[in-house]
Each structure stands twice: as C-alpha cells, then as structure tokens.
Amino acid sequence: EQFILDTAPIKHENLSSNTKRNITKAAKSCVICVLPSDEAISKYIEMVNYSDERRTTQGIKNAKHQHQAVKAAIKNGYSRLYFARCGETIASAVFIGVIYDRAYYLMGGTNPEGMNIGASPFLLLRVAEQLEKEGVKSLTLGLANRESLKKFKYGLGARSLIVHQAGL
Numbered sequence: 001e002q003f004i005l006d007t008a009p010i011k012h013e014n015l016s017s018n019t020k021r022n023i024t025k026a027a028k029s030c031v032i033c034v035l036p037s038d039e040a041i042s043k044y045i046e047m048v049n050y051s052d053e054r055r056t057t058q059g060i061k062n063a064k065h066q067h068q069a070v071k072a073a074i075k076n077g078y079s080r081l082y083f084a085r086c087g088e089t090i091a092s093a094v095f096i097g098v099i100y101d102r103a104y105y106l107m108g109g110t111n112p113e114g115m116n117i118g119a120s121p122f123l124l125l126r127v128a129e130q131l132e133k134e135g136v137k138s139l140t141l142g143l144a145n146r147e148s149l150k151k152f153k154y155g156l157g158a159r160s161l162i163v164h165q166a167g168l
Helices: 018-029 036-057 069-074 112-119 117-133 149-155
Strands: 002-006 028-032 079-086 088-098 102-110 138-143 157-162
Touching: 002 149, 018 069, 018 112, 018 117, 028 117, 036 069, 036 079, 036 088, 036 102, 069 079, 069 088, 079 112, 079 117, 088 112, 088 117, 102 117, 112 117, 117 138, 149 157
Parallel strands: 102 138
Antiparallel strands: 002 138, 002 157, 028 079, 079 088, 088 102
C-alpha cells in the first residue's frame, strides 16, 4: 500500500486521537526549523541512525540506510530537510523531495526524546501545511509493510492506494 497525504487544508477530524495527542504535546515545545546545509545533513543522518537502531533493537529487519545522495539532492534544490527542534534538541528530521506540485517523503528519523513527545507526526503535518502554502497538492508518505507503520500513516489522515507490482 502506498500512502498519500493531501496537503489542502489538513482536516483535524481526519487525524487519529493518538496523532492529535502527539501534535498537541509536541506543539508545546517544538518548532519547525531549517539548519545550515552542512549541519542539516549531519543532524538528519543522526536522526535516521537513531531510527535504524531502534528498529534493529525491536527485531525489525531494516537495511542500513545510505546517505551519499543527500548532499547532492539538497545542493541541487530538488530535496529539502526539515527538522523539529524541541527546546534545545533536534528531535526529528524528514527528507522531502519536491517535484512540481507533488512532494515525496524520502526518509526521516526521530531520536528517543522526539519519540516521547510525538515530534514525528508534528513535523510531518507542519511540513505538509508549509508545502500546501507553496502550491504542493500532496505528500506521498511511501509504502508501509508493517501494521504499526500503516496505523501511523492513517493517523496522519493519509489515504492508501493499493500498488500492484508487475510480474518480474
């Protein structure tokens, strides 16, 4: 299943109660920020590594992410990094590709503090709101191969599309 979040004003009633609670909690101490590019890339990689380690600890098969293309994507302007700063801490990061009026969640990560305060749903919804102001119509959140990931994406108000793979 592919999950797509329409950016046209996000309807609060479409969010799960858990997502609403997390956003309310995170909004008390978090803001969306942009960092200088060198610092941004290293902070982004740090956040993804936290998430990779958490999944491995939970027994989830997870390929180690490679980050060679991030710098070029940011430098060339077709991708962006967004962060949730909670107090003095960068708690969550997302790597978003933008093509014309569509955006794509490429990867993200959240540290333990961010997990505790709901920084990830806060960040994704604030980014979607920002993208909508720029004329972007949707944010594709990608595939979900675990029920917990599907629940998270549905909780953000995303709709799912069944993707059929051609026989190989």
